[in-house]
Structure formats: structure tokens, C-alpha cells
Amino acid sequence: xxxxxxxxxxxxxxxVFAFTYALAFLLSRFRIxxxxxxxxxxxxxxxxxxxxxxxxxxxxxxTFSFLSDLGVLFLLFYIGLQIDLTEMKKSxxxxxxxxxxxxxIPFIFGVMAMLLYDYGWAIALVIGLTRMPTAEAVIVPILDxxxxxxxxxxxxxxxxxxxxxxxxxxxxxxxxIWIGARTGQSHGGVLGLFAGIMTFILLSWILYQWMPRxxxxxxxxxxxxxxxxxxxxxxxxxxxxxxxxxxxxxxxxTAGIIMRPLFExxxxxxxxxxxxxxxxxxxxxxxxxFFWVGFNxxxxxxxxxxxxxxxxxxxxxxxxxxxxxxxxxxxxxxLKEAIIVGVGLDARLTTEIIVxxxxxxxxxxxxxxxxxxxxxxxxxxxxxxxxxxxxxRFWGDEVYHEK
Numbered sequence: 001x002x003x004x005x006x007x008x009x010x011x012x013x014x015x016v017f018a019f020t021y022a023l024a025f026l027l028s029r030f031r032i033x034x035x036x037x038x039x040x041x042x043x044x045x046x047x048x049x050x051x052x053x054x055x056x057x058x059x060x061x062x063t064f065s066f067l068s069d070l071g072v073l074f075l076l077f078y079i080g081l082q083i084d085l086t087e088m089k090k091s092x093x094x095x096x097x098x099x100x101x102x103x104x105i106p107f108i109f110g111v112m113a114m115l116l117y118d119y120g121w122a123i124a125l126v127i128g129l130t131r132m133p134t135a136e137a138v139i140v141p142i143l144d145x146x147x148x149x150x151x152x153x154x155x156x157x158x159x160x161x162x163x164x165x166x167x168x169x170x171x172x173x174x175x176x177i178w179i180g181a182r183t184g185q186s187h188g189g190v191l192g193l194f195a196g197i198m199t200f201i202l203l204s205w206i207l208y209q210w211m212p213r214x215x216x217x218x219x220x221x222x223x224x225x226x227x228x229x230x231x232x233x234x235x236x237x238x239x240x241x242x243x244x245x246x247x248x249x250x251x252x253x254t255a256g257i258i259m260r261p262l263f264e265x266x267x268x269x270x271x272x273x274x275x276x277x278x279x280x281x282x283x284x285x286x287x288x289x290f291f292w293v294g295f296n297x298x299x300x301x302x303x304x305x306x307x308x309x310x311x312x313x314x315x316x317x318x319x320x321x322x323x324x325x326x327x328x329x330x331x332x333x334x335l336k337e338a339i340i341v342g343v344g345l346d347a348r349l350t351t352e353i354i355v356x357x358x359x360x361x362x363x364x365x366x367x368x369x370x371x372x373x374x375x376x377x378x379x380x381x382x383x384x385x386x387x388x389x390x391x392x393r394f395w396g397d398e399v400y401h402e403k
Contacts (some may be wrong), residue, residue, distance in 0.1 A: 042294025071289030080256015095159035106319025196244025
């Protein structure tokens with residue numbers, strides 16, 4: 001990248017942040033989270049010459065993509081800092097039931113949709129798996145803006161989302177190995193996958209249990225040292241999570257949970273660094289992340305394969321919502337809580353598109369199904385944050401219950 005291109009890149013950032021700032025100011029008047037402004041700006045600019053400028057320059061595209069990934073890391077690291085495992089354990093049984101319903105019902109609906117289109121059992125089972133994931137990175141920042149992270153709704157969404165990620169990785173990982181036999185994308189086989197997951201869990205548990213004792217001898221002396229140590233944990237677990245195919249979402253949240261006791265022990269320094277992390281996450285990285293989500297949303301796919309895209313969308317959406325609503329007769333949630341949680345858990349993003357790309361690259365699915373999968377995922381990534389925000393705005397006071 002030469003000096004002229006660097007100048008253009010910096011000006012594109014200035015443009016994105018300027019539009020986001022202006023729109024966020026307007027949205028704040030209607031109590032809509034400002035972080036959604038970047039999503040709307042991304043959607044709008046994707047239909048202008050700005051799209052050609054970004055996608056036409058590999059350096060620009062890779063820079064935005066990398067900063068978007070960092071956005072996921074920092075946003076969910078901050079969320080991990082807010083999670084109290086002791087409090088979450090009190091709802092562990094309810095979270096387990098929610099995760100079960102939240103994954104099985106969409107899976108069944110997805111399989112039925114594919115069988116309806118005569119795609120056969122093998123593809124039907126794989127596509128059913130793509131109805132299961134939840135993209136916490138899209139929803140959790142909105143929870144935070146509404147100060148609902150430490151409520152029952154926040155606990156359910158984060159807890160079920162993380163468990164859903166683990167189940168999703170195990171199932172989709174097996175599918176990836178099957179695909180890898182034809183594409184060369186997988187590494188390590190089933191044994192390697194499970195070994196990696198178990199190593200990740202063991203390392204997380206050891207650091208969570210022993211971190212306070214370890215740092216009694218090597219305690220960070222100032223705020224800069226504490227920040228550097230936090231980044232070591234964040235990037236280490238984010239990278240390790242990606243390597244063992246758990247994903248950086250789980251890695252970032254785990255890093256935050258591990259660092260929480262240290263931040264509490266450091267008191268003033270920990271509180272200041274937590275606020276700094278929050279500001280950096282929502283003021284810079286989060287803006288890039290939500291902008292990139294909107295900018296890459298493929299809404300034209302709905303026009304190319306409208307019926308199949310709608311069926312795939314409804315299979316996931318109604319599957320998630322129906323699964324969560326089963327918690328109401330079990331007296332685990334009230335109706336409005338269940339609807340909000342069901343909508344929140346319906347956010348889908350990268351996993352669905354990655355699996356679709358792998359299947360298409362291996363010539364296992366046709367262009368019709370691939371286009372519909374991407375379109376359904378894109379539509380969900382855009383609509384769920386909006387609907388979720390509106391539901392919390394109108395019902396927030398009624399369902400605001402501390403854990």
C-alpha cells in the first residue's frame with residue numbers, strides 16, 4: 001500500500017465514522033442503540049461507488065476485514081469481563097434446557113425444509129446444522145447499551161449462546177472434516193478436533209483457578225502493564241480458539257472471564273482499564289464490525305432466490321423462537337422474556353456463510369442453495385438487531401429482572 005492509497009484508506013475511515021456519528025445522534029433521539037448506526041451506514045454505502053472502492057482494492061478489503069475481526073475480539077472480551085460465573089451457575093439448568101431447545105428445533109426445521117426441496121438426507125442434515133448457530137457478537141453489544149447484561153435475559157442469551165457455540169463447533173467440525181476430504185480445508189480429523197477442544201477447556205480452567213496465585217508474584221505494576229497482559233490473554237485465547245476450531249468468539253469471552261478476577265483485584269486500575277476497553281470497543285472496533293456486517297450483507301440474494309431464502313430464514317427464525325417458547329410452559333420464562341430471548345438468539349452470521357462456502361466450493365450444493373443461504377444469513381444479521389432493540393425498548397421495563 002503506497003502513501004496515496006493509505007491516504008484514501010484513512011479518508012474512507014473518516015467518512016464511515018462521520019456518517020455513523022451523524023446517524024447515531026439521530027437514532028439516540030428514538031432510544032435506538034447508537035452501535036446500529038454503523039450497521040445502517042454499511043448497508044447504505046454498499047449500494048454506492050464506495051463498494052467498488054473497498055472491494056476493488058484487496059488492501060482496503062483486508063484492512064476492514066481484519067479490524068472487524070478485532071472488533072469481535074474486543075467487544076466480547078469486554079462482555080466476558082462482565083460475566084460472573086458464580087451467578088451464571090445459578091441459572092445453569094435453565095441455560096442447558098434453553099440451549100437444547102434452541103438448537104434441536106431449528107435443526108429439525110432446517111432438515112425438513114431441505115427435504116421439502118428434495119436435496120437428500122446428507123445435505124439436509126448439514127443445512128439443518130446451519131440453522132443452529134447464534135452470533136452473540138451482533139446482539140450482546142445491544143444488551144450492554146440497554147444495561148441488560150446482568151439481567152435474566154442477558155444471562156440466558158450469553159449462556160445459551162456460548163453453549164450453542166460449543167455444540168455448533170462439535171457438529172459443524174465433524175461436517176467440516178467430511179468436506180475437508182474433498183476441499184483440503186480441515187486439519188486434524190475428529191480426534192484432533194476433540195483434543196483441541198479439551199485442551200482449550202483445560203487451559204481455561206487452569207488459568208481461571210490459578211491466575212490470582214500466579215500474579216501474586218508477577219502482578220502488573222501499572223495500567224500499561226495490566227493492559228499488555230490483558231492483550232496477551234485476549235489474543236492468545238482468540239487465536240487458540242480459532243486454531244482448535246472453537247472460534248475467536250468463545251476465545252474472547254473466555255479471555256474476559258479469566259481476566260475478571262484480576263480486574264476486580266486491581267480495583268481502580270482494573271475499573272479504569274475496563275472502561276477504556278469499553279470505550280475502544282464501542283467507539284472504534286465495534287463501529288467497524290457493525291459497518292462491515294452491513295456492508296457485506298447480500299440482500300440481492302433474496303431477489304435471486306426469494307422463496308428458498310425465505311424458507312431457510314423462517315426455518316431458523318421460527319425454530320429458535322419456538323424452541324425458546326417451550327421454556328414458558330416449563331415456567332422458566334415469561335412470554336415476553338421468551339420472545340426477546342428467541343429473537344436475540346436468532347442472530348446468525350459467519351458460521352452459516354462459512355459452511356455454505358465450503359459446501360459450494362466442494363460442489364456439494366448448487367449455486368441456488370448457496371445464494372439462498374447467504375441471503376438468509378444476511379437478512380437475519382440486519383433484521384434481528386433492529387427487532388431486538390425495538391422489543392427491549394417497548395418491553396424492557398417489564399422484563400428487567402436482575403439475576
